[in-house]
Amino acid sequence: MTEQNEKHEGMRGASEKLLEATRKTLHSASFKAGQYRRIVQKKIDINAVQKKIATAHNDLGKLVDDLREAGEKNILGKPEIKELFSQIDTLKQSAVTLLADIEAIRNESCCGEESVDSTGQDTP
16 A cells, blocks of 8 residues: 555656646746747837938938038038937937847846756756
């Protein structure tokens, strides 16, 4: 009878290990899916910022040309030009920040845990 109890306990332990492995796998998969979703959203945001930069460049070029045709001197010193440069710089900084965010998301690990090899030892 003791042998049968030990066998039953062994089966229960094995099923608990299987359940725990399944739980970890599911958690890891959902973490990766969330990570991917956040990266895609950041890339969409970068695309929108790049379109705004292109529009600002077009506006800047048109304004410079209009001022040149009007015979204006010191075009780069005009407040409208400085404002467009400032807007472009701000948009470029936003794009750099979004790229840094994407890299940070890619470097995240699931639950902040280190991986464990088959012997149960932490690996760096």
